[in-house]
Amino acid sequence: MFEESDAKATIAHLPADKFRQYRFPFPPLSEQINLTSYIRENIIRFNTLITKTERSIELLKERRSALITAAVTGQIDLREAI
Numbered sequence: 001m002f003e004e005s006d007a008k009a010t011i012a013h014l015p016a017d018k019f020r021q022y023r024f025p026f027p028p029l030s031e032q033i034n035l036t037s038y039i040r041e042n043i044i045r046f047n048t049l050i051t052k053t054e055r056s057i058e059l060l061k062e063r064r065s066a067l068i069t070a071a072v073t074g075q076i077d078l079r080e081a082i
Contacts, residue, residue, distance in 0.1 A: 026032070070076045 027035070067076075071078050
């Protein structure tokens, strides 16, 4: 039996027969489908954002490296920028 007062994070022994007696609510199928679509669309959007962000980070690292190289080799004078 599930008990709220139980401090354990797992159920020590729950055979299938005992588990079947519990009822769990589910949203209607149409809502499940809508939720699934929403989640999939957002996963695609987030993956696109992650890819673009990672590419931006790579470009910024390259530009930083080029700026440091230019400053060290004297191609630019940073004292004028201050």
